[in-house]
Amino acid sequence: MKDRKKPRTWTDSLDKGSKRKKMDMRFGTWNVKSMYKQALCAPSRNSFLTSRRPDTLHLYDFYSYWREVAGNFTTLPQYFKENGYHTKAIGKIFHPGISSNWSDDQPYSWSEAPYHPPTQHYKEASVCPQADGTFGRNLVCPVEVRFQPGHSLPDLQSLDEATKFLQAQSSATLSPFFLAVGFHKPHVPLKYPVKYRELHPLESIHxxxxxxxxxxxxxxxxxxxxxxxxxxxxxxxxxxxxxxxMPDDYARLVIQSYYAAVSYIDDLVGQLLSELRAVGLFNSTIVLLIGDHGWSMAEHGEWSKYSNFEVSVRVPFILHVPGLTDSIRFQRKEYLSSSALVELVDIFPTLVELTGLPVVPPLCPVNSSLVQLCTEGISIGPVVEDAVFRKVQGTEARNRHLEQKWKTGVFSQYPRPGLFPTLKPNSDKPRLKQIKVMGYSLRTSRHRYTEWVLFDRKNFKPDWKYVISRELYDHQVDPEENMNIADRSVMSETVRALSMQLRAGWRYSLPKDMLRRNYSSKYYNDGMLLQGG
Known part of the structure; x- marks a missing residue:
């Protein structure tokens, strides 16, 4: 991470591969608008790792294991392992604890024991320096690494472990690999090396x-x-x-630390990609960078996740595919992107297609509890190919023909124990037995529409007859979702149409002509690196 004058340029490594201004296209990446299913770690991770949605997994909290309560579903790393890949997990991939059977889904998903950094043991320790010279268990927590327990931090140790793994692959004649690296930050607490705070002067924080x-x-x-x-x-x-x-002054401190934590992880991502190059594997390895949920930073007066707002459910989806996204014909141009709607359940079928593995059965049946292998997403290969074609042709215009044939909506949801925010039960993190209401949200190319309805937690079904509240945001005029216009009479037809689409469910928003797509991979790779946040 270089010293720079630009106050908001704080993701150099990602910028080189995907983001704004004039970036170095040697990373050959592709960026898209991506949504996940529920703004909570365990439900989100189990959803995209199995390519099943929360109502299929019956998991809305941290306290159940899908293989025991929903079905013995094959996971993404498990499928690669069963097809000859060496699979390794570093850091936070599955959510630890009951939701992954206290084992990160072993022995199913990984070829060796998952690696968890030893200093993660001190996640909740009182190590954050305070003004009076003491140490606390704070949210804002810039630290001197050498004074931390173990003289390190979890994500630094995860980077070291990933580096060792890649170095071992460079000289070995091993099977292809699937390496999943889960950096923890910027998860709460915002604990990061203090030097990254210098990139974000407080006067630049708004x-x-x-x-x-x-x-x-x-x-x-x-x-x-x-x-x-x-x-x-x-x-x-x-x-x-x-x-x-939250008081404005402290809100700025929190935002400053969030930015610093992102810069910290960006630096580690850059070092990891540099190592992939150094060992000679970058040009034969697919790289995907995602997050498991977003995070509110005072938008709508809210913080953290736990909602259906765009800022909580939209995540990065940055993809490098050798021979496709790094074509020599546009190496010196800007990054590839698409406005097509994508969901994290699409990751499983996409990576399977790009690596040429046997095709995953294209769509799970309505009741898939006895079906071990299927997907509730679709491969986004056509969207990537379209972005490449447009860049090669030199056109920046949106491909509205593709968008019309692509998904017409993507879905998310969030549970509540009641109609009003509470501490007991915790309305941000209700347990399954406490859930009484579910907010189902539909995002189209223009609108976000949400219905909060009564929820049958025994049968895992919404009761659409009892709509408690509605939300409607028009992203054409209100991209920050500040004006709920669901009750305006002029929007009644829009509400009716979106309500029908929401209740029809995700299957009816899929591209009809792609459900029967005969996937055949045109790409080859020696390895795969899945970078999660």
Missing amino acids: LPSAHWRPSALPTVAWNPWTDLREREDVAALNVSFPFGP
Whole structure:
């Protein structure tokens, strides 16, 4: 991470491969608008790793294992392992604990024991320096690494382990590999080497234009950021529950630390990709960088995740495919991108297609509890190919023909224990037995539409007859989702149409002519590196 003058340029490594301004296309990456299923770690990760949606997995919290409560579903790394790949997990891939059977889904998914950095043991330790010279269990936590327990941090140790693995592959005649590296940050607490804070001077940090609770936001939709309130520095602010705003001065400190934590991880990603090049594997390895959920930074007065807002459900989806996204014909041009709608359940069939493995059965049946291998997503190969073709042809115009044939909507959801935010039960993280309401959200190319309905937690089904609240945001005029216009009479026809699409479900928003697509891979790779956040 170089010293620079630009105040908001804080992802050099990702910028080189995917993002804004004039980037170095030697990484040959492709960027797309991607959504995940539920803004919580375990449900999100288990969803994209099995290519099944939360209502199929019956997992909306941290406290059940899908193989025991839903079905013995094959995972993404398991499928590669069964097809001759050496699979290795480093850091946070599956959510640890009950939701992955206390074993990161071993022995099914991985060829060797998953690696967890030893210093992760100190995640909740009181190591954050405070103004009075003591140490606390804070949200904002810039640290001197040499003074930390173990003289390191978890993500630094994960990088070391990944580097060792790649170095071993360079001289070995091993099988192809599937390496999943899960960096923890910028997860709470925002603990990172203090040097990265210097990249983000406090005077350059600004709050969102609307950093208060929207007047038309239903109470059931509100996320009271209970996880932040548990941190000692935030608790000391005595912010009223559930709607009290965080003081502006401290909000800027939190945003500053979030940016610094992102810069920290960006630096590690850059080092990992550099190592992949150094061992001579970059040009034969598919690389995918994703996150498991977004994070609110004062938008709508909210923080953290736990909602259906765009800022919580939209994630990075950055893909490098040797021989495709790094074509010599556009190496010196900007990154590839697409406005097509993509979901993280699409990862499984996409990587299978790109590597030429036997095709995953294209669509799970409605009741797939006894079907070990199938997908509730589709390969995004056609979208990538279209982006490459447009770049080679020198056209920046959107391919509306493809978009018309592609998904017409993508879906997310979030559970609540009641209609009003509460601490007990925790309305941000209700357990299955506490869920009474589910917010189902549909994102189209223009709108986000959400219905909060009663939920039958025994049968895992919504009761569409009892709609508690609706939300509608028009991204053409309100990309930050500040104005809920669901109750405006002029929008009644739009609400009716979107409600029909939402209730019809995700299957009816898929591209009809691609469901019978005969996947045949044109690409070859020696390895695969899945970079998760």
